[in-house]
Amino acid sequence: MRELLSNLKIQIPEQLFVKDPESSDLGKRIVEQSIILIDDLGFESFTFKKLGAAIGSPESTIYRYFENKHKLLLYLISWYWAWLEYRVAFATANVATSEDQLRNCITAICETVKQDQNFSHINEELLQRIVISESSKTFLTKEVDLENKNGYFQNYKNLIERLVRIISDINPDFKHPRTLASTLLEANHLQKFFGEHMPSITDCERKDEQLIQFIETMTSSILNYGTKRS
Amino acid sequence: MRELLSNLKIQIPEQLFVKDPESSDLGKRIVEQSIILIDDLGFESFTFKKLGAAIGSPESTIYRYFENKHKLLLYLISWYWAWLEYRVAFATANVATSEDQLRNCITAICETVKQDQNFSHINEELLQRIVISESSKTFLTKEVDLENKNGYFQNYKNLIERLVRIISDINPDFKHPRTLASTLLEANHLQKFFGEHMPSITDCERKDEQLIQFIETMTSSILNYGTKRS
DNA sequence: GCAAATATAATAGTATTACTATCAAAACTG
DNA sequence: CAGTTTTGATAGTAATACTATTATATTTGC
Numbered sequence: 001m002r003e004l005l006s007n008l009k010i011q012i013p014e015q016l017f018v019k020d021p022e023s024s025d026l027g028k029r030i031v032e033q034s035i036i037l038i039d040d041l042g043f044e045s046f047t048f049k050k051l052g053a054a055i056g057s058p059e060s061t062i063y064r065y066f067e068n069k070h071k072l073l074l075y076l077i078s079w080y081w082a083w084l085e086y087r088v089a090f091a092t093a094n095v096a097t098s099e100d101q102l103r104n105c106i107t108a109i110c111e112t113v114k115q116d117q118n119f120s121h122i123n124e125e126l127l128q129r130i131v132i133s134e135s136s137k138t139f140l141t142k143e144v145d146l147e148n149k150n151g152y153f154q155n156y157k158n159l160i161e162r163l164v165r166i167i168s169d170i171n172p173d174f175k176h177p178r179t180l181a182s183t184l185l186e187a188n189h190l191q192k193f194f195g196e197h198m199p200s201i202t203d204c205e206r207k208d209e210q211l212i213q214f215i216e217t218m219t220s221s222i223l224n225y226g227t228k229r230s
Numbered sequence: 231m232r233e234l235l236s237n238l239k240i241q242i243p244e245q246l247f248v249k250d251p252e253s254s255d256l257g258k259r260i261v262e263q264s265i266i267l268i269d270d271l272g273f274e275s276f277t278f279k280k281l282g283a284a285i286g287s288p289e290s291t292i293y294r295y296f297e298n299k300h301k302l303l304l305y306l307i308s309w310y311w312a313w314l315e316y317r318v319a320f321a322t323a324n325v326a327t328s329e330d331q332l333r334n335c336i337t338a339i340c341e342t343v344k345q346d347q348n349f350s351h352i353n354e355e356l357l358q359r360i361v362i363s364e365s366s367k368t369f370l371t372k373e374v375d376l377e378n379k380n381g382y383f384q385n386y387k388n389l390i391e392r393l394v395r396i397i398s399d400i401n402p403d404f405k406h407p408r409t410l411a412s413t414l415l416e417a418n419h420l421q422k423f424f425g426e427h428m429p430s431i432t433d434c435e436r437k438d439e440q441l442i443q444f445i446e447t448m449t450s451s452i453l454n455y456g457t458k459r460s
Numbered sequence: 461g462c463a464a465a466t467a468t469a470a471t472a473g474t475a476t477t478a479c480t481a482t483c484a485a486a487a488c489t490g
Numbered sequence: 491c492a493g494t495t496t497t498g499a500t501a502g503t504a505a506t507a508c509t510a511t512t513a514t515a516t517t518t519g520c
Contacts, residue, residue: 019467026468042372047506060509061468068507133370140363142272144427153428160431176433176444179421183448186420187413194412197374198383201390203406214406218413221455222448249496256497277477288498290480298478 010082013151016075019065027065029055032121034072039126043073043134070138074152077135080127081155084109088162098169102219105163110188110212132189160185171223180222184215240312243381246305249295257295259285262351264302269356273303273364300368304382307365310357311385314339318392328399332449335393340418340442362419390415401453410452414445 014020021027033054038046048069052059066072091104113128139153147153163181167174174180191211194202204211244250251257263284268276278299282289296302321334343358369383377383393411397404404410421441424432434441 024467044371048508049506058469058471059507060470063508064467136366136370139428140366140423141274148428157428157431176440176447178431179433179441179444182424182431183413183417183421183444187417190416191409191413193370198369198378198387201387201408201412203409210406211409214409214413217406217455218448218452221451224455225447225451254496278479279477288500289478290499291497293479294496 028121078155080131085159102166258351308385310361315389
C-alpha cells in the first residue's frame with residue numbers, strides 16, 4: 001500500500017479550491033498545517049488566522065487557496081475519501097468472491113490508520129481523526145443541496161458506489177444496498193467516536209476488532225437474511 | 231399518545247440552562263422561537279440576536295436562560311430524547327414479546343413526526359428536523375468529554391439503555407447491544423437526511439417505510455445471526 | 461539577462477458574532 | 491407597599507470571517 005501514492009494523484013473536485021494547493025509549496029504547507037491544527041483545536045476553534053500563524057503567512061494568503069474554512073474542510077475530507085477509495089480498490093483487487101471483497105473493504109474502511117513515515121505532506125492518521133469528528137459537518141448544513149449539486153461530495157459518492165456494486169453482487173435481490181453502504185461508512189465513524197468519548201453507548205473499545213466484527217456481522221447477516229428465508 | 235405530555239414533565243439536566251425556561255412565559259417563548267429559527271436558518275446562522283428579535287427582547291435576556299447557543303441546542307436535543315423515550319416506553323408497554331417491543335421501538339423512533347395541533351410551546355415536528363440535522367453537533371466537539379462527564383447527554387443515554395435492555399432480552403448472547411442501539415438511532419437520522427438531500431447514497435425515499443424496513447431487517451438479522459448458526 | 465507577469469507579504473479595514481456590563485423600569489411577592 | 495426579582499434598553503469588547511490595497515519577492519517567457 002505504501003507505494004500507492006507515489007504515482008497516483010488524488011483527484012479533488014476543483015470547485016473546492018481557488019488555487020490548487022498541490023501546485024505550490026505554500027499550498028502544501030497550508031494543507032499540512034491545517035490538518036494538524038484542525039485535529040488539535042477542533043474545527044470550530046480553527047481559524048485562518050491561526051493557520052496563517054502556523055505557516056508564517058498572513059491569513060489573506062490562505063484565502064487565495066481556499067474560499068473559506070468550510071471549503072478547506074471539504075477539500076480535506078474529499079481527499080480522504082479518494083484516498084480511502086484507492087485503498088479499498090487495492091484491497092479488493094484479485095479477490096475472487098464478492099464476499100471476500102466486502103470483508104476486505106470493511107477492514108480497509110474500519111482500520112485505524114497508523115503511519116510511521118510521512119510520504120506526503122498529508123498525515124493520514126490525523127486526517128482520519130478529523131474525518132471521524134468533523135466529516136458530517138461538511139454536509140449537515142443549509143447549503144447541502146447546492147453543494148451537492150456542485151459536486152462537492154463526489155468522492156464520497158464514488159466510494160459508496162464502489163461498495164454498492166459489491167453488495168449488489170453478493171445479493172442482487174437486496175433492497176437497500178445504498179442504505180447499507182452509507183450506514184456502514186458512517187457507523188464506523190460514529191462508533192469510533194463513541195468508543196473514545198462516550199464508551200457507555202457502544203461496545204467498541206479503542207481497538208478495531210469489535211467494531212469490525214460488528215460491521216461484518218451486520219452486513220453478512222442482513223445480506224443473507226432474505227435469501228436464506230425465501 | 232396525545233395526552234402523554236399533559237401530566238408529565240420532560241426532565242432536562244439542569245446544567246443545561248441558567249434559568250429553567252419552563253419557569254416563565256418568556257422562557258417558553260425563547261424555546262419555542264429558537265426551534266422555529268434553528269429549523270429555518272440552520273444552527274450555524276442562528277444567533278441570540280436574531281432570537282431576541284423574534285421574541286422582541288434584547289439578546290442579553292436570552293443569556294439569562296441559556297449560557298450560549300450550544301447549550302440551548304443541547305437543551306432542545308435533550309428534550310427530544312426524553313420525549314422520544316416516553317414514546318418508546320408507551321409503544322412497548324403491555325407488549326408481550328421482546329421482538330414485538332423492539333419492532334415498536336423502531337417504528338416510534340423512525341416515524342416522521344406530524345403534528346396538527348400544538349399542545350405545548352414545543353413543535354415536535356420541527357424539533358425532529360433539528361435533531362436530524364443538528365444533533366450530532368452537540369457531541370462532535372472538543373468539549374465532549376467534559377460535557378459527557380457533566381451529564382449533558384444523560385437523556386440520550388437513557389434512551390439507548392432502554393433499547394439495549396430489549397435487545398439483550400431478545401438475544402442475551404449478542405455481543406454488541408450498545409453498538410446496535412446507537413447505530414440504529416443515528417442511522418435513522420442519517421438516512422433521513424440523505425433521503426432528503428443526497429438521494430443517490432440511500433434507498434430511503436421521503437416516506438418512512440423503506441427506512442423502517444431496513445432498520446428492522448438489520449436488527450432482526452443481526453440478532454438472529456449468531457443464534458441460528460451456533 | 462531582463463521585462464512582464466504572477467505570487468506572496470504586510471497592513472488596514474469592515475460587518476458580524478458572542479458575549480459582558482450597567483442601570484432603569486416593570487412585575488411579582490411577602 | 492416595600493423589597494426582591496425579572497426584564498428592557500443600551501453600550502461596549504474581543505474575536506471572527508472576511509475584503510482591499512500596496513509593496514516586495516519570485517518566477518517565466520523571450
